[in-house]
Amino acid sequence: MSKTPKFNTVSGAYIYSLAILRLYDWWVLTISNRFAWQCPTKSVLLPFFQKYLRRSHLDIGVGTGYYLARSALPHDQEITLLDLNGNSLKMARDRISSLNPCLVREDILNPGNQLEGRMFDSISLFYLLHCLPGAMSEKMKATLDFLLHHLAPNGVIYGATILGEETNHNWLGSRLIGLYNKKGIFDNRHDSRVDLEAALRDRFLEVEVQVHGKVALFSARMPKRMFGT
Numbered sequence: 001m002s003k004t005p006k007f008n009t010v011s012g013a014y015i016y017s018l019a020i021l022r023l024y025d026w027w028v029l030t031i032s033n034r035f036a037w038q039c040p041t042k043s044v045l046l047p048f049f050q051k052y053l054r055r056s057h058l059d060i061g062v063g064t065g066y067y068l069a070r071s072a073l074p075h076d077q078e079i080t081l082l083d084l085n086g087n088s089l090k091m092a093r094d095r096i097s098s099l100n101p102c103l104v105r106e107d108i109l110n111p112g113n114q115l116e117g118r119m120f121d122s123i124s125l126f127y128l129l130h131c132l133p134g135a136m137s138e139k140m141k142a143t144l145d146f147l148l149h150h151l152a153p154n155g156v157i158y159g160a161t162i163l164g165e166e167t168n169h170n171w172l173g174s175r176l177i178g179l180y181n182k183k184g185i186f187d188n189r190h191d192s193r194v195d196l197e198a199a200l201r202d203r204f205l206e207v208e209v210q211v212h213g214k215v216a217l218f219s220a221r222m223p224k225r226m227f228g229t
């Protein structure tokens with residue numbers, strides 16, 4: 001008998017058809033990041049992505065694979081792409097095909113065992129959390145409790161997520177937040193920096209969270225359960 005999923009994650013992933021993904025870099029990474037979320041891709045998000053990237057890397061919620069495609073990666077770089085949506089996996093894989101990435105079609109909130117026994121030096125979650133359903137504490141618990149099994153002892157989990165209504169979105173941002181939450185593409189109305197940081201501090205000794213525009217950029221290292229507190 002199949003397990004009933006704890007979270008309904010379909011809405012946050014189904015939208016990414018190949019047609020939508022062809023527009024994604026322009027609409028999200030160029031227009032929305034600049035004018036709605038006020039967190040530019042090239043000068044803020046891309047350098048942040050590259051800063052923590054290690055040799056064995058797991059990217060979750062891959063979209064079009066933009067960040068990996070724009071990074072100068074060594075030939076021995078090991079990349080695993082995990083996404084619920086097969087179109088995202090295909091587009092991202094095609095963009096970094098020379099690295100021969102490993103593809104995992106998996107729901108991060110209702111994970112199976114495809115990563116069984118695998119450990120990563122770095123794990124990125126860029127613009128994933130705001131797509132996941134549930135309160136920040138719930139979605140972080142499910143995500144981190146799973147990922148902690150796959151983070152190498154000196155590894156880092158990092159990412160970026162668009163915050164909810166607490167950040168006083170501008171006219172365009174408010175309209176997009178309203179529309180995307182109504183359609184279920186986002187579930188982030190109540191996502192706050194405080195709840196994000198609390199979820200990370202519950203599980204890690206070293207945590208950094210900074211807000212740029214309407215986006216929280218975070219990194220976490222040294223899981224408490226490995227480093228004994």
Ligand SMILES: C[S@@+](CC[C@H](N)C(=O)[O-])C[C@H]1O[C@@H](n2cnc3c(N)ncnc32)[C@H](O)[C@@H]1O
Nearest residue numbers: 009012013061063083084085088107108126127
């Ligand atoms: C907004 S895109 C982010 C793309 C890219 N990381 C970026 O920052 O531009 C969200 C991605 O997360 C994936 N996704 C949404 N819900 C998911 C889930 N429950 N499990 C795994 N992937 C999911 C979507 O299919 C999509 O590829």
